[in-house]
Amino acid sequence: DIVMTQSPDSLAVSLGERVTINCKSSQSVLYSHNNENYLVWYQQKSGQPPKLLISWASTRESGVPDRFSGSGSATDFTLTISSLQAEDVAVYYCQQCYSTPLTFGGGTKVEIK
């Protein structure tokens, strides 16, 4: 099974500041045949289901603000919020979609300082 490890577990950042969340996979999720990283990011606000934010490691879903960006390749990935807004308070999860069992990171809780 591919183990996904996120860091930090939580962080508190001032409004307008930058947020960086890391996700590491225990093996590469880069598929050599199409050079795509099978890694996605979700946002889960309190009391709501997860919402897909970014697919293929760096492709924002329709309607997702451009302050959200994803980067990385193979085993190391990053979700960045360039300027934290109040509505970004949530838990963020990475998930590998390279192989079954599909696995998620443990989540990173983002709060306002």
Place this chain on the structure above:
Amino acid sequence: EVQLLESGGGLVQPGGSLRLSCTASGFKFNNYGMYWVRQPPAKGLEWVSGIYGGGTNTFYADSVKGRFTISRDNSKNTLYLEMNSLRAEDTARYYCARNSGQNFFDSWGQGTLVTVSS
């Protein structure tokens, strides 16, 4: 608009059974694989089971294999999860989620809560 509505959760004793349903609308149901993902209280997400659009292929996490059965009725746009031999560690909110086509989830229901306790 894609909508997924789960039902069937509740309180059940250890060793008991429960059947969850997920009714879909707003898309061509039989064109999509569907999944169940669960989330224990105040914890992270765990993939449970998946099924192809035609219903021929099914997949399970090791933690539920042999106890849970996923199925679908495409004529009713409904996904099911039959859960047997339930354990305390199965306590969670169970989400129905649509497979984008590449094993990630582009739409989620609100979830249904399953509590296994005596």
